[in-house]
Amino acid sequence: MKRRIRTVIGSKNCDDPVIDYKNIEYLLKFLTPQGQILSRRRTGFCNQCQKQLKTAIKRARHVGLLPFVG
Amino acid sequence: MTQIYETLVLLDNDVVRADWKKAKAIVTDTITKYDGTLHSCRRWDEKRLAYPINRKNRATYYIAYFEMPGDKMPGFRRDFELNERVLRYLVVCADEVSEEEKKLAAEEDGTEYTVPEPPEDDALEITEEEAAEDLSDDIDVEVPAEAGALDSGR
Structure with missing residues (x-):
C-alpha cells in the first residue's frame, strides 16, 4: 500500500507574518489552484490561526483581491 | 461608544480618472457625514480584480481609518451600498492606526495622483465580455410563419 505524503505549508509556531486580508501573496500560499482554502492538516496552523x-x-475574496474559484 | 474602523473601498476608475479629489471625497465625506473622525486615508493600490465587479476589471483601492459611534454604522454602510461609484467596500474593526499607515497617508496628501491607463489586453477583455453579454441579451426569437399559422388556426 502506498503511503500518501502530505506537505505542511504553514508553521505550527505561528511565527509567520500577521494574517491580514491585504497580504495577498501570503494568503495565496494557503489556496489550492482551484481557489479552495487548505485544511488545517495542510497548513499546519493552530485552531486560532x-x-x-x-x-x-x-474578506480578500469579497473585495476582489482573491478569486472565489480558479 | 466609538470604535476605530478600517475601511477598504473599491472606487470606479472612470471617476478617479475624471477627478481624483472628488473620488477621495466620496469616502471622506461619508465618514464626516456620520460624525466620524478621520485618522488616516490613502490610496492603497490600483489593480486588476480577481473577478469582474459591475462589469469592471480594474479598480482603485482606497483605505481609510476612522473613529465612529457604532450606532451610525448602518447608515454609513447604506450610503456606500447606494453609491454607484463605489464598486464594493469592506468595513472591519481595527485596534489602532499604525504609525506606518499614518506616515504613508501624510506622504500621499502632498502628491497629485492620476490613475494609469488600463493595459491594452485588459481593455480588450472588457469589450469582448460586454459584446458577448450584449449579444446574449439581444437574441430575437423568430416565430416561424407556419407555427404562427397553426396557433391562429386553433
Whole structure:
C-alpha cells in the first residue's frame, strides 16, 4: 500500500507574518489552484490561526483581491 | 461608544480618472457625514480584480481609518451600498492606526495622483465580455410563419 505524503505549508509556531486580508501573496500560499482554502492538516496552523486565515481569505475574496474559484 | 474602523473601498476608475479629489471625497465625506473622525486615508493600490465587479476589471483601492459611534454604522454602510461609484467596500474593526499607515497617508496628501491607463489586453477583455453579454441579451426569437399559422388556426 502506498503511503500518501502530505506537505505542511504553514508553521505550527505561528511565527509567520500577521494574517491580514491585504497580504495577498501570503494568503495565496494557503489556496489550492482551484481557489479552495487548505485544511488545517495542510497548513499546519493552530485552531486560532486557521480561523484568522479563513476570515482573511473570505474578506480578500469579497473585495476582489482573491478569486472565489480558479 | 466609538470604535476605530478600517475601511477598504473599491472606487470606479472612470471617476478617479475624471477627478481624483472628488473620488477621495466620496469616502471622506461619508465618514464626516456620520460624525466620524478621520485618522488616516490613502490610496492603497490600483489593480486588476480577481473577478469582474459591475462589469469592471480594474479598480482603485482606497483605505481609510476612522473613529465612529457604532450606532451610525448602518447608515454609513447604506450610503456606500447606494453609491454607484463605489464598486464594493469592506468595513472591519481595527485596534489602532499604525504609525506606518499614518506616515504613508501624510506622504500621499502632498502628491497629485492620476490613475494609469488600463493595459491594452485588459481593455480588450472588457469589450469582448460586454459584446458577448450584449449579444446574449439581444437574441430575437423568430416565430416561424407556419407555427404562427397553426396557433391562429386553433
